[in-house]
Amino acid sequence: MIRLHVDDDLSGGQTLLLASEQGRYLVQVMRRAPGDEVLVFNGRDGEWLARIDAAGKREVRISLVRRTRTQPPPGGLVLLMALVKRTPLETTVAKAVELGVSEIRLVTTGRTNADHARIDRLSAIAVEAAEQTGRLDVPAIRPPEPLERVLEARPGGGRLVFCDEAGDAPPLPAALGGMAPGPLGLLVGPEGGFTPAERSALRSRDGTIPVSLGPRILRADTAALAALALVQAVLGDWRA
Numbered sequence: 001m002i003r004l005h006v007d008d009d010l011s012g013g014q015t016l017l018l019a020s021e022q023g024r025y026l027v028q029v030m031r032r033a034p035g036d037e038v039l040v041f042n043g044r045d046g047e048w049l050a051r052i053d054a055a056g057k058r059e060v061r062i063s064l065v066r067r068t069r070t071q072p073p074p075g076g077l078v079l080l081m082a083l084v085k086r087t088p089l090e091t092t093v094a095k096a097v098e099l100g101v102s103e104i105r106l107v108t109t110g111r112t113n114a115d116h117a118r119i120d121r122l123s124a125i126a127v128e129a130a131e132q133t134g135r136l137d138v139p140a141i142r143p144p145e146p147l148e149r150v151l152e153a154r155p156g157g158g159r160l161v162f163c164d165e166a167g168d169a170p171p172l173p174a175a176l177g178g179m180a181p182g183p184l185g186l187l188v189g190p191e192g193g194f195t196p197a198e199r200s201a202l203r204s205r206d207g208t209i210p211v212s213l214g215p216r217i218l219r220a221d222t223a224a225l226a227a228l229a230l231v232q233a234v235l236g237d238w239r240a
């Protein structure tokens with residue numbers, strides 16, 4: 001069934017007017033008509049079954065029938081992603097949402113060569129990925145900030161998995177095996193990698209767990225997605 005993300009609060013008996021682009025998608029593109037059902041969620045109030053009441057050119061209205069799923073508690077997997085070029089950044093955001101991150105914090109480092117990202121566009125990509133993937137929360141995408149400042153906020157409760165391409169870190173599954181599940185930050189560097197100073201500061205910081213992703217140097221987007229899959233498998237919601 002089609003799932004739509006809406007901004008409105010959701011409660012029983014309510015009628016919603018869909019945003020014009022969403023209405024157009026539902027009626028013109030997907031050919032839904034009055035009486036048809038869709039699922040809606042807002043990231044706060046679970047998922048609701050809704051019925052289309054009116055499917056006009058200018059106005060598409062739906063009414064909420066019943067709650068189909070309750071809102072799950074937020075997970076604690078935070079991706080700290082160095083700014084990379086637009087295309088790999090957008091891929092990373094979409095796929096990281098599919099893989100279950102709860103928040104993405106963009107970071108600038110010594111070797112990032114941009115300090116700006118289209119947060120509105122990245123957030124729309126996150127919404128789309130959440131709609132498609134069936135999850136009920138939409139991860140926030142935080143605008144770029146210097147790495148040190150982001151670390152001060154202790155994302156993931158201070159536990160930081162550091163994807164360290166230098167080669168002498170233990171492989172991720174071994175490094176995380178035996179750790180308790182729970183909130184976690186995962187840091188991936190820019191195309192130019194981390195500077196030696198950043199690397200030693202990260203390594204001497206309390207709570208940093210340096211990990212390797214194997215013998216090949218991966219592109220930053222590949223590294224982020226490979227690491228997220230492994231974290232989910234070892235500590236996250238891919239465990240049996």
Ligand code: SAH
Binds near residue numbers: 194213
């Ligand atoms: N230009 C750098 C590579 C940067 S790759 C160099 O040649 O060394 C971009 C980021 O992906 C890295 O900063 C790291 O966080 C991650 N990464 C890539 N390959 C990795 C690997 N084999 N192990 C751990 N992290 C890796």
